[in-house]
Amino acid sequence: MGLTELRERTEALIATVPDEDDFTSRLRSPAVAARVGVWLGLCFGVCFITGLISHEAYVTHPFIAFPTRPVNLYRVTQGLHVISGTAAIPLLLVKLWAVFPKLLARPPKSVRHLLVEALERTSIAALVAASIFQLASGLFNAAQWYPWHFHFRATHYSVAWIAIGSLIVHIAVKLPLIRDVLGADIESGVHDRASMTGTPPISRRALVRGALTASSVAVLTQAGSTIPLLRKVSVFSPRSGNGPGHLPVNRTAHGAGCVAAALSTDYRLTLTYGTKQMVFTRAELEQLRQRTHDLPIACVEGWSKNATWTGVRLRDLLDQVGAPRGKDVKATSLQTRGAFGTTTLPSQFVDDPLTLLALGLNGETLPLDHGYPARLIAPDRPGVLQTKWITQLEVLA
């Protein structure tokens, strides 16, 4: 095959791919994309800010020390994070549908325009890839399905910056266009392609309302594990709110590989501060002054539920070894499998009067899957850091 023939064949092949102008629907317009985009941008903004809060709550030494009050703060911010992410999915699908013809637009001929277009397309590729990545990985995580090999929390966090950064670039590039189309009536032809001649079966206004309806319905059917009032209508919520002790479980004792150790009569809790050490059996812990507090379990997947916890105030326990205030505490679990087997509780949580080494849940003995013989429960902490099956507490220097 000669070079000319190859070029002709390539050109013929490209000509078979639909062009931007082959899409004639008036619905795939900047007027629709900008309006859906405003709502989508709002969801992304809420997701980003609540995501940063969640990140702060996870790291031991964050930029700003995470507060212990209000006790429901993390519950609310993480619930909002998952809800706004869920709401964003139908909006992103409609937005991508509206701008799909752009993907097939033929590149401009002049080198200068080609360069500008290449830069813009790079930023849009980054935005679309990061957006799909964030929403898909977040959705799967909320459904507790982890079919990937990357570190979820760290990767979701880094890609969030890429998504927000490229979103800001996108808004800046499109600003004059956004201003024009939002300033005009939605059905007006401002910035429409000349080829948009088809009469769609619904108006643009109806399409935007449909996207918002889909987004609201998505939230209603999913958010029951976050908002107790929705528990009955959320038919697609991964949790109904039930479980041992009327509380759901993320990781079971079997999954953590610690059933035998947790049920063993040899179980001891070791408390260490410098050279001082005390060892307690569960019966001895029960002899100490017991306190009862209502505190929520709030997980990164967005589910949360309030529960009544009974146990020893952590501060009281630390006083027994003479540990001063203002010290972090390292908690070690009996678990042999899975992450977060060892966690560090920052000093503001250690010294909080509500923080317990819980022995009981909702008026019963702490169920095995909730951390029997003893677990940590502190106000305003992500669930996975409320370490279960605790065998060692070490006051850090």
Added chain:
Amino acid sequence: MTALRGFLIALGVGIAVWGVHVLLGLGRHNLIAALTWLVGGVVLHDGVLAPITIAVFFVISRVARRPLPVPVIVGGLVLSTVTLLASPTILRLGLIKDNDSLLDRNYTVGWLVFAGLTLLIVTAATLRGRRSTKEGHDGAHPGRR
């Protein structure tokens, strides 16, 4: 306006570059896994989901003799997007055998109820729309319900 746009572009690029820096810091293995998903998501959307949507619309527009009523299109949009995003839960992809508190609903029944309810609302809205159009044409006050 130009200054604001310039500032926003610089800010956005700075933020995105920081994200890339953090991502690169997570190691080569993590980067390859993340890139697979970043590229895979776009390929699945642009190469599979978008063409399927176009094909479905094409078939429907050929089969239906007249334009579809608005409630049917909105109902289809709601049903398809909500089903897509509920699919990991409906298919119980994250099922853990020893955890009864996870994925503890009958999601098939849930989906049937959801689809049935959507169908009911779409039918009611379509009939109502037809009646009001008819009244609008026949009556003395066009458009009044």
